[in-house]
Amino acid sequence: MKIGFIGLGIMGLPMAKNLMKAGFSLVVHNRSRRPVEELASLGAQAANFGREVVQRSDVVITMLPDSPDVREVILGKGGVLEGVRSGMTVIDMSTISPRVTKEIAEALAAKGADMLDAPVSGGQKGAMEGTLSIMVGGKKEVFERCMPIFKAMGRVVVHVGDHGAGETVKLCNQVICALNIVSMCEGITLCRKTGVDVGKMIEVVSGGLGASNIISNLAPKILRGDMEPGFKLRLQQKDIRLALQLAEELKLPLPASGLAHQIFRIAEAKGLGDKGTQALIKAYELLS
Numbered sequence: 001m002k003i004g005f006i007g008l009g010i011m012g013l014p015m016a017k018n019l020m021k022a023g024f025s026l027v028v029h030n031r032s033r034r035p036v037e038e039l040a041s042l043g044a045q046a047a048n049f050g051r052e053v054v055q056r057s058d059v060v061i062t063m064l065p066d067s068p069d070v071r072e073v074i075l076g077k078g079g080v081l082e083g084v085r086s087g088m089t090v091i092d093m094s095t096i097s098p099r100v101t102k103e104i105a106e107a108l109a110a111k112g113a114d115m116l117d118a119p120v121s122g123g124q125k126g127a128m129e130g131t132l133s134i135m136v137g138g139k140k141e142v143f144e145r146c147m148p149i150f151k152a153m154g155r156v157v158v159h160v161g162d163h164g165a166g167e168t169v170k171l172c173n174q175v176i177c178a179l180n181i182v183s184m185c186e187g188i189t190l191c192r193k194t195g196v197d198v199g200k201m202i203e204v205v206s207g208g209l210g211a212s213n214i215i216s217n218l219a220p221k222i223l224r225g226d227m228e229p230g231f232k233l234r235l236q237q238k239d240i241r242l243a244l245q246l247a248e249e250l251k252l253p254l255p256a257s258g259l260a261h262q263i264f265r266i267a268e269a270k271g272l273g274d275k276g277t278q279a280l281i282k283a284y285e286l287l288s
């Protein structure tokens with residue numbers, strides 16, 4: 001089976017490499033060309049736009065930043081829709097609006113193609129190690145057919161419902177993660193201000209009820225002053241925005257998410273959008 005892969009950033013590049021390791025042939029495309037050249041040197045075929053990718057593959061995966069990017073790559077000029085054939089499957093693994101996913105699924109269905117929304121959790125580390133959690137929306141039989149593809153990139157792979165359900169579950173995940181980042185930064189800021197050793201606080205908290213993957217992955221980076229992105233702060237901000245939009249459609253209050261959105265906004269306004277989510281600590285440094 002030949003897989004087309006579009007969007008080779010922090011997540012897409014290692015995910016594509018794991019597909020190649022599992023024996024799939026790849027046709028790849030990315031806006032900047034460096035990751036395309038890297039994969040071509042490992043045996044992948046390079047392509048220049050979405051239509052070219054889909055014409056040369058059986059299944060197409062997209063891993064792009066936001067809803068407008070996925071819409072452009074699939075529905076835009078020279079996009080996937082122009083070259084898609086009946087019976088093909090498009091799997092979008094980006095975190096985007098559930099509403100936009102449903103629109104794209106309808107456009108593909110009109111050409112006889114299937115769509116799965118299959119966003120992931122587990123970060124850059126999970127992408128590199130092939131241990132992502134993958135939450136999938138779409139037809140159950142299409143999901144089952146694509147299982148070997150998912151298993152090459154992830155460990156926990158769950159069909160969660162119809163089109164848009166994967167993105168909905170991912171937004172719930174992102175609310176939990178965002179608030180966890182905020183609470184970690186508040187704990188660290190409080191500890192710093194008292195003069196007690198932050199490293200010791202993290203060590204003991206990590207063995208108790210306050211432990212979390214967020215703390216074990218991000219607190220050591222904060223302690224080292226390492227703000228490089230595993231997950232860009234502006235993408236976390238996008239995810240809270242999407243969760244708040246979904247809550248708005250449901251007339252549902254998510255007060256703590258609203259507050260987190262504003263705190264992340266402070267960090268973004270300070271030019272930290274392309275840093276990792278742990279750079280939220282800088283917003284707290286400004287406030288304290």
Ligand code: NAP
Binds near residue numbers: 006065072
């Ligand atoms: P990223 O590093 O910014 O990668 C996005 C990639 O898409 C970049 O390589 C970019 O190319 C490419 N791209 C953008 N527009 C394009 C277009 N029109 N045509 C072709 N390529 C295009 O982001 P990421 O961290 O990999 O995240 C990707 C998605 O996964 C996002 O929806 C994010 O929310 C989600 N996610 C991320 C993580 C994480 O920990 N990083 C975890 C779970 C989910 P350029 O090189 O030109 O910028």
